[in-house]
Amino acid sequence: GITGTWSPALNNTATTTYTFTPAVGQCAATATLTIRVNSPVVLTRINGPNTLCEREVIEFTANQSGGFWSSSDSNIATIDAASGLLRALSPGFVTLTYQISTPCLSVISRTIEIVDLPEVQLPQDLYLCLDNVTGQVISVVEVKTDLSPADYTFSWTLNGDPLTETSNSLLVQVPGIYQVTVTNLVTGCSSLARTEVKTSSLAVAIVSVGDDFDDRQQIVVQVTGGSGSYEYILNDGFVQDSNVFTNIYQGPYNVSVRDKFGCGTVSYSVFALNYPRFITPNGDGYNDYWSIEDPLNQIASDILIFDRYGKLLTTVAPNSVGWDGTFQGKPQVATDYWFTLFYIDQSGNKQEFKAHFALKR
Structure with a gap:
């Protein structure tokens, strides 16, 4: 190869033209070479x-434009590569990097912290109780954050209008949508929570028993007043949403109508006028006598009991011990027996009723 020397000395801070001078005695000519040194963009x-x-x-920016951005953890924060628009996603530390690659690579980084928001939840399904006659509010409910005022500030609104209250809870007597803004005193981060306070009331109802002596008697509750949502209970039994009770037999019943939102229970007493379908006079203490219970005195006559051929066997007074299944001291055979009575129906009219029951031995 050709040997020689370069001059001037190499300078990597400025653009310079260098000259190559071949050693004496070689078949070579002098040559020049210009080396351009590009100054990098200074990111400060x-x-x-x-x-x-x-x-x-x-939006984050740098002192020089034209570069692109990146995030060290996209689970904590994302940043748009071109615009620098950052979205904080979850608590933690994340490093943001900005770099310009032309004419030379320049890089700058910075670590920031994402702080969590206050955790605030307001109770839901809150109801004020109203007087079911006047419609006036007769109760209060508490809307509370369960956060300490030593750590947070509180700003409340009702239906979008600011309230003066700044405590961590409210005693409410007005229905509507309540919203609270909770701000952490250390971080300055804020969260919103809202709840709706509704109204309900005790029921006003009419309880009616189906047709007297019906084989499939029902009790029906008709709510005629009140603004609540109600559930129904028969004789301290199971709670049901239906206002109809089936499989009703002779006897007294207590019907309770309960507001689902805590505004109280109202109870009604009714009596189902019906008759026993059988008698088992075997001396075991169960169904040994046949009679009809009538505490409301609807039955307007003695009850006449006949055999299947129409022969009068006995008369039984309502609410008495009843017939023991004998005629003139002799036990009667196991078969059907008929009865006739007069009674006052639920409309106040006198009616005759005939039916039969079974004697079982």
Whole structure:
């Protein structure tokens, strides 16, 4: 190869033209070479806050444009590569990097913190109780955050209008949508929570028993007043949403109508006028006598009992011990027996009723 020397000395800070001079005695000529030195872009700062709140969105910038951005953890924060728009996603530390690759690579980084928001929840399904006659509010409910005022501030609104109350809870006597803004005193991060306070009331109802002596007697509750949602209970039994009770037999019943939202229970007493379908006079203490219970005195006559051929066997007074299944001291055979009575129906009219029951041995 050709040997020689370069001059001037290499300078990597400025563009310079260098000359190559071949050694004496070689068949070579002098040559020149220009080396251009590009100065890198100087990145001095990333502009933006050191701390952000979860869900906050903000644009970061650098002192030079034309580069692109990246995030060290996209689970904590994402940043748009071109615009620098950052979205804070979850608490933690994340490093933001900005770099310009032309004419030379320049890189700058900065670590920021994402701070979690206050955790606030307001109770739901809150109801004020109203007087079912006047419609006036007769109760209060508490809307509370369960957060300490030593750590947070509180700002309340009702249906979008600001309230003066700044405590961590409210005693409410007005229905509507309540919203609270909770701000952490240390981080400055805020969260919103809302709840709706509704109204309900005790029921006003009419309880009616189906047709007297019906084989499939029912008790029906008709709510005629009140603004609540109600459930129904028969004789301290199971709670049901239906206002109809089936499989009703002779006897007294207590019907309770209960507001589902805590505004109270109203109870009604009714009596189902019906008759026993059989008698088992075997001396075991169960169904040994046949009679009809009538505490409301609807039955207007003695009850006449006949055999299947129409022969009068006995008369039984309502609410008495009843017939023991004998005629003139002799036990009667196991078969059907008929009875006739007069009674006052639920409309106040006198009616005759005939039916039969079974004697079982």
